[in-house]
Amino acid sequence: xxxxxxxxxxxxxxxxxxxxxxxxxxxxxxxxxxxxxxxxxxxxxxxxxxxxxxxxxxxxxxxxxxxxxxxxxxxxxxxxxxxxxxxxxxxxxxxxxxxxxxxxxxxxxxxxxxxxxxxxxxxxxxxxxxxxxxxxxxxxxxxxxxxxxxxxxxxxxxxxxxxxxxxxxxxxxxxxxxxxxxxxxxxxxxxxxxxxxxxxxxxxxxxxxxxxxxxxxxxxxxxxxxxxxxxxxxxxxxxxxxxxxxxxxxxxxxxxxxxxxxxxxxxxxxxxxxxxxxxxxxxxxxxxxxxxxxxxxxxxxxxxxxxxxxxxxxxxxxxxxxxxxxxxxxxxxxxxxxxxxxxxxxxxxxxxxxxxxxxxxxxxxxxxxxxxxxxxxxxxxxxxxxxxxxxxxxxxxxxxxxxxxxxxxxxxxxxxxxxxxxxxxxxxxxxxxxxxxxxxxxxxxxxxxxxxxxxxxxxxxxxxxxxxxxxxxxxxxxxxxxxxxxxxxxxxxxxxxxxxxxxxxxxxxxxxxxxxxxxxxxxxxxxxxxxxxxxxxxxxxxxxxxxxxxxxxxxxxxxxxxxxxxxxxxxxxxxxxxxxxxxxxxx
Numbered sequence: 001x002x003x004x005x006x007x008x009x010x011x012x013x014x015x016x017x018x019x020x021x022x023x024x025x026x027x028x029x030x031x032x033x034x035x036x037x038x039x040x041x042x043x044x045x046x047x048x049x050x051x052x053x054x055x056x057x058x059x060x061x062x063x064x065x066x067x068x069x070x071x072x073x074x075x076x077x078x079x080x081x082x083x084x085x086x087x088x089x090x091x092x093x094x095x096x097x098x099x100x101x102x103x104x105x106x107x108x109x110x111x112x113x114x115x116x117x118x119x120x121x122x123x124x125x126x127x128x129x130x131x132x133x134x135x136x137x138x139x140x141x142x143x144x145x146x147x148x149x150x151x152x153x154x155x156x157x158x159x160x161x162x163x164x165x166x167x168x169x170x171x172x173x174x175x176x177x178x179x180x181x182x183x184x185x186x187x188x189x190x191x192x193x194x195x196x197x198x199x200x201x202x203x204x205x206x207x208x209x210x211x212x213x214x215x216x217x218x219x220x221x222x223x224x225x226x227x228x229x230x231x232x233x234x235x236x237x238x239x240x241x242x243x244x245x246x247x248x249x250x251x252x253x254x255x256x257x258x259x260x261x262x263x264x265x266x267x268x269x270x271x272x273x274x275x276x277x278x279x280x281x282x283x284x285x286x287x288x289x290x291x292x293x294x295x296x297x298x299x300x301x302x303x304x305x306x307x308x309x310x311x312x313x314x315x316x317x318x319x320x321x322x323x324x325x326x327x328x329x330x331x332x333x334x335x336x337x338x339x340x341x342x343x344x345x346x347x348x349x350x351x352x353x354x355x356x357x358x359x360x361x362x363x364x365x366x367x368x369x370x371x372x373x374x375x376x377x378x379x380x381x382x383x384x385x386x387x388x389x390x391x392x393x394x395x396x397x398x399x400x401x402x403x404x405x406x407x408x409x410x411x412x413x414x415x416x417x418x419x420x421x422x423x424x425x426x427x428x429x430x431x432x433x434x435x436x437x438x439x440x441x442x443x444x445x446x447x448x449x450x451x452x453x454x455x456x457x458x459x460x461x462x463x464x465x466x467x468x469x470x471x472x473x474x475x476x477x478x479x480x481x482x483x484x485x486x487x488x489x490x491x492x493x494x495x496x497x498x499x500x501x502x503x504x505x506x507x508x509x510x511x512x513x514x515x516x517x518x519x520x521x522x523x524x525x526x527x528x529x530x531x532x533x534x535x536x537x538x539x540x541x542x543x544x545x546x547x548x549x550x551x552x553x554x555x556x557x558x559x560x561x562x563x564x565x566x567x568x569x570x571x572x573x574x575x576x577x578x579x580x581x582x583x584x585x586x587x
Contacts, residue, residue: 004098018052023101037090038072039099045083048583081124120152123199129574132188146172147290153194154297157201160304161279163518164197169282170525177504185512188571209245225260232264235307241300255428263432268311270439274417281420335431343378359391364445381434385422388440390545392418396552400455412519414443419526458488460495467498470506477561486558515563527553
């Protein structure tokens with residue numbers, strides 16, 4: 001047991017009203033109120049202001065900085081944004097006051113998890129930040145923290161899966177390339193976006209599966225898949241949900257369910273400017289990290305929005321001046337036979353760099369023919385999806401700032417859709433999902449005018465010099481309109497042999513220190529994952545692809561910085577509070 005700490009005589013404490021004593025690494029405030037002695041942590045749990053300078057009236061201790069109120073007996077706060085203050089046992093021996101330095105209400109993992117849930121429920125950024133910091137510093141697994149957000153986000157938003165859960169999943173995916181502070185910021189940003197998106201949206205209740213008979217084989221997967229596909233086709237989200245939940249209840253595999261859902265979402269072209277397929281892919285990605293027990297809520301959360309999605313084959317741009325719909329439909333009819341008869345070894349003589357150039361060209365019809373030819377020669381749909389994603393990244397790396405600023409989002413949509421197609425095909429390859437490779441290629445074609453004029457690809461200078469320090473890039477991005485400057489810096493850094501791990505962590509911080517919107521998170525994660533795939537190869541194309549992806553993400557982040565940085569400020573406050581720093585003093 002810890003030794004008692006002497007606080008002084010009872011009479012002295014009654015005279016002064018409040019006194020601060022040292023309790024190990026903490027300062028403890030001792031109060032006399034209505035002839036009783038109470039001891040609390042002297043740091044206000046909201047933002048660390050000294051509580052001994054506060055007011056104690058009618059059993060309520062009020063901090064004078066933000067007026068957080070605490071029950072002096074239990075430490076409980078009347079203000080949910082403030083957190084409870086730890087209280088300490090007090091003993092009085094012959095008019096001498098002694099304090100036990102171990103608090104009644106110690107902070108535990110379960111309390112931090114509960115506090116995180118409360119922060120999500122009440123949309124309190126600082127509470128979320130402090131919970132994430134506490135959990136991470138206690139060694140709680142990051143995926144378990146993400147799991148709390150996914151469980152909340154898929155339950156408490158009647159609109160279903162949206163940008164918040166996509167950000168949380170993307171940031172969970174990139175945790176391995178970030179340092180400890182970056183991981184805290186990544187989880188915090190994802191969780192805050194989930195909380196904001198769910199605020200005021202109401203809870204979502206599952207409809208339940210169709211009745212399952214004792215003969216569990218009575219409903220075939222093929223039949224359920226057709227029902228599901230029809231429900232999505234006619235925008236019947238409720239019918240689709242019941243069929244989906246039935247496939248889960250019957251125990252069909254993740255691969256089967258993914259194929260069923262991806263088939264339905266690719267029956268139409270580039271649905272909802274690629275968001276629908278991207279959201280589907282992210283849902284399956286997060287399930288791989290948090291466990292299949294979350295399947296019902298996670299996967300059904302994708303369905304509420306199917307009634308409002310756009311279908312690109314209905315748009316003018318996909319039909320005129322070049323009709324893309326007819327040749328694509330003709331190509332899709334051939335896909336099952338082509339994939340069934342393709343050589344399992346593949347054709348190593350296919351000019352992949354030339355195919356990327358073709359995808360970037362203004363001859364869309366020839367692009368369709370060349371992709372079909374590549375499939376016939378044994379190039380896998382996965383590889384083709386990777387090449388389309390590279391072409392889409394090239395659009396961003398060469399995006400000229402003379403374009404309208406909002407057009408960044410246009411090329412971003414194509415890239416993140418292409419990335420989602422690539423990741424989905426890596427999970428399972430079907431003729432139906434392979435259609436999305438063509439959808440992505442045509443979107444790359446439609447974005448061609450956003451590379452007119454085309455931004456110049458920087459040439460490295462002084463390649464023999466020592467590589468710069470990654471922190472220099474953050475300084476460059478502290479100013480607006482530094483897109484070209486940031487790209488030049490990165491090219492020189494790479495040419496001089498700079499470590500990519502430090503660069504990627506720096507780019508992560510360039511993202512996470514800003515109040516960026518949804519698409520920047522998508523851009524960073526997609527570029528990092530695509531780069532990881534290309535890094536497994538040793539070829540001229542692979543090296544070119546890696547540099548292209550790094551240039552693309554650097555230019556995109558530079559084009560969207562700096563911002564007010566309000567959100568990461570809350571995280572920095574939480575980190576400093578955890579370290580015991582005094583926020584109310586001059587830095």
